[in-house]
Amino acid sequence: MNMTNEKVAFGKRLTRLLSEAEIGITSPTHVAREFNRRYTGEPVTAQAVRKWMAGESIPAGDKIRTLSKWLKASPHWLHYGENEKNTGVLKAEEERASYSAEAVATLPDDYQRLSPKHKIMVSEIVHALLRAEKR
16 A cells, blocks of 8 residues: 555544544534644644544554554554454543543643632542542
C-alpha cells in the first residue's frame, strides 16, 4: 500500500472510531480539544486533526497511542489497520487503566467547572483521603 492510501485508510479508521465513540467528526476543533485534554505533549491544532481525519497525514506514534487509549482501539490496528475483523478493542483491564489516566488528565478542567460549594466538598474529600493514607 502506498503512503497516500495508508493515510486515507488511517483517516477512515480514525473517523470510524470517533463516530462509534459518539465524539463527532464534524468539528476538528472539538476533536482537537478533547484529544489535547488527554495528551501530555505539545497540543495539536484543529488543522492537524482535520488532516488526520481527511487522510492527509498520520500522527506520530505518541499521538496514535493517546488516540487509541481514548478511542479504545489497539494502536497497531489504528495505525496499520491489520486484523480488520478484530477492531483491536482494549481488554477490560487496559480499558480501566486508560479510563483512569483519562479521568486524571481532565480533573483540573472538571474541577474548575464545579460550583464553589462543590469545590469545597472535593477539597474536603481529597484532604480526608490524604490523612487516611498517612495512617
